[in-house]
Every structure is written in structure tokens, then in C-alpha cells.
């Protein structure tokens with residue numbers, strides 16, 4: 001204790017040195033280059049869509065399947081496909097594949113109805129977002145049969161493929177079990 005009191009006068013210079021050192025550290029810290037933010041680089045690495053896909057969000061994948069169906073087909077004016085059940089997009093692409101196998105890859109199938117036409121039967125699956133119609137009349141008779149049979153074969157029991165004949169001939173595809 002006596003030693004401490006004796007050398008009390010040393011406190012001021014020691015504090016001064018500590019303070020100087022602190023200032024020196026601060027200056028050094030400011031010397032370091034500030035990392036700057038480059039948003040462009042981030043954009044190139046991840047698009048929003050890629051990022052969502054990375055997170056494995058299902059709706060995005062379904063959306064993509066839906067977009068693919070719209071790209072691979074033409075739609076008769078007034079056709080509404082936006083509210084259809086997600087499985088209908090997958091079904092649609094499978095049917096497009098059948099058309100391609102029978103008619104060649106350049107053939108563009110035409111969707112003639114989704115949930116739109118007000119003249120389907122009252123309890124039609126069209127109004128439950130579970131049916132889609134495809135144009136078939138522009139094909140030779142044997143090809144119509146081939147597409148209808150192949151589609152039913154590929155889609156399996158979950159879907160019913162009906163070759164509707166008569167004046168409004170078309171290929172009608174509906175989901176068998178639809179949750180109400």
C-alpha cells in the first residue's frame with residue numbers, strides 16, 4: 001500500500017499512454033478498407049425464383065409445371081385454367097406427351113376447356129377444377145383413337161379419359177376422385 005501511495009504520481013502518465021493506445025487502435029481500425037455491398041453480384045447468383053426453388057417450396061414447382069403446360073399448348077379464347085387443381089397440370093403435360101408421340105413433336109395440342117364453359121353438365125368435373133378438354137377433331141380418326149387410348153394408359157386409374165364424339169367432339173380428361 002505504501003508503495004502504491006508513493007508512486008501515485010505515475011497514474012497520470014499511465015492513463016495517458018492507455019488513452020494514446022486507444023486512439024491509435026481507433027485510427028488503425030478506420031484504415032481497414034470498408035467492404036462495399038455489390039447487389040449486382042447477388043442478383044447473378046440467385047434469382048428470386050432460384051432461391052425459392054432452393055428452399056424447396058412446392059407451390060413454385062407447381063407454378064412451373066403450370067407455366068410449362070401453357071407453353072406447350074394453345075388455349076381456345078376464353079379458356080380458364082388458372083383455378084385448376086395442381087394435379088391437372090401434371091395430367092395436361094402427360095396428355096401433351098401423348099399428342100407428341102402420336103402426331104410428332106411439332107404438334108401443338110389445343111385446350112378447349114378448363115373451368116370456363118358454362119354449358120357443361122351441372123355436376124361436371126369442369127366446375128370442380130378437375131377436368132380439361134383437348135381438341136381432337138383436326139386429327140385423322142385412327143390418331144384420335146391412339147391418343148385417347150395412350151392417354152388413359154399413361155394416366156392410370158386416377159384419371160378418366162373420355163373421347164366425346166358427336167357435334168362437339170373432343171377429348172375430355174377428368175380426375176376420378178375429387179375432394180369436395
Ligand SMILES: [Zn+2]
Nearest residue numbers: 131132133172
Ligand atoms: Zn370436358
